[in-house]
Amino acid sequence: MNNHAEKTSNIVDEVITTRRAVRSFLPRSVPRDEIRSILEVAGRAPSGTNMQPWKVYVVGKPKIGEIYTAIMDSGIKPERAIWDDYQYYPKRFVEPYLARRRSLGTALYDLIGIEKRDTKGMRDQFNRNFNFFDAPLGLFVTIDRHLEVGSWFDLGMFTQNILIAAQSRGLATCPQAAFAPFHRQIRPLIGMPDKEILVCGIAIGYEDSEKPENSLRTERASVDQWAHFIE
Numbered sequence: 001m002n003n004h005a006e007k008t009s010n011i012v013d014e015v016i017t018t019r020r021a022v023r024s025f026l027p028r029s030v031p032r033d034e035i036r037s038i039l040e041v042a043g044r045a046p047s048g049t050n051m052q053p054w055k056v057y058v059v060g061k062p063k064i065g066e067i068y069t070a071i072m073d074s075g076i077k078p079e080r081a082i083w084d085d086y087q088y089y090p091k092r093f094v095e096p097y098l099a100r101r102r103s104l105g106t107a108l109y110d111l112i113g114i115e116k117r118d119t120k121g122m123r124d125q126f127n128r129n130f131n132f133f134d135a136p137l138g139l140f141v142t143i144d145r146h147l148e149v150g151s152w153f154d155l156g157m158f159t160q161n162i163l164i165a166a167q168s169r170g171l172a173t174c175p176q177a178a179f180a181p182f183h184r185q186i187r188p189l190i191g192m193p194d195k196e197i198l199v200c201g202i203a204i205g206y207e208d209s210e211k212p213e214n215s216l217r218t219e220r221a222s223v224d225q226w227a228h229f230i231e
Contacts, residue, residue, distance in 0.1 A: 015168045020218070022172035022203070023108075023128070024211035025135040030204065034169060035137065042161035047154035053147050054158045057140040057190045064138055068131040070185040078126055081181035085145070085197045088177045096221075104218060111212045129178040132203035139204060140179065140186065142196040155199060162202060172207035175200055 001009070035058055047053060059067065093101060114121040132138040139162070143155050163173045179186065183198040192198065207214055 015164055019163055019167040019173070020216070021174040022207045023133045023174055023213045023216075024208040025133055025172065025203065025205040026208045027134070027136060028206045029136050030171065030206070034171070035204070038162060038165040038169065038171075041165040042158055045154065045158035045161045047158075048150050051147070051151060051154070053143050053151035054155050055142045055144075055196060057142070057192065059138045059140065059190060060136060063189065064131055066189055067138075067186055070189060071130045071182045072127070074182065074185050076182070078123070078178065078181075083181050085180065085183060086199070088180060107218075108213060108216055111216055113212075126178070129176050129201075130182075132176075132201065133174060134208075135174075135203035135205035137204050139202040140190060140192070141199050141202065142192060143199055145195055145197045152199075159200065159202070166204055170206075171204055174203040176203060 039056060043052065043054075045054075090097075109115075109118075109122065109125070112125065114125060128134075141155070141159055141162075143151060159175060163175065166173045177200045179201040180198050183192070186192065186198060187194070
């Protein structure tokens with residue numbers, strides 16, 4: 001590897017490894033041109049036969065407030081929300097996924113002082129998803145419901161591109177599947193047609209580094225646990 005390639009790989013590696021889900025943002029605004037630049041870069045994601053199956057709705061305040069109010073006024077508790085457009089999580093968790101999920105929840109709640117049986121505290125924290133954790137901007141990522149699993153694979157690469165491109169510009173993000181079951185409340189507020197499936201939201205803005213939840217660093221399994229090198 002030559003010096004230029006090594007320098008480039010170091011930069012790319014740092015951007016990828018320092019990216020994380022940020023759950024508290026500063027009120028500082030993000031220029032529209034910056035978001036457009038991020039989306040243009042993300043749009044270079046690979047896709048089968050170049051179908052480019054993604055669509056994005058960018059929302060700011062006060063629209064975020066309207067969305068939050070609509071979800072809160074729906075009377076639907078997040079734990080009872082119905083995933084009728086697609087199922088993100090399995091209906092029953094098995095190992096090692098259950099342990100990893102519990103480890104994340106415990107680590108997050110410990111940082112912000114929510115005890116194990118504090119149901120209200122947990123729900124209040126979860127509901128912060130719906131105002132994008134106070135981020136100045138939110139993105140809704142959608143896909144045409146007529147497309148198949150391969151296009152969802154492409155959409156995942158596109159979404160990752162958004163997160164990485166934002167990170168390289170000093171912007172923090174949090175991908176949020178929590179919005180998906182509330183697509184009926186969100187559709188009329190952003191003009192999303194029925195032919196589209198709301199896949200996730202993405203909070204984007206500048207990290208509030210003083211908030212304890214943003215000190216969370218998740219553990220990752222070693223390569224040896226999931227990679228197989230076959231000669």
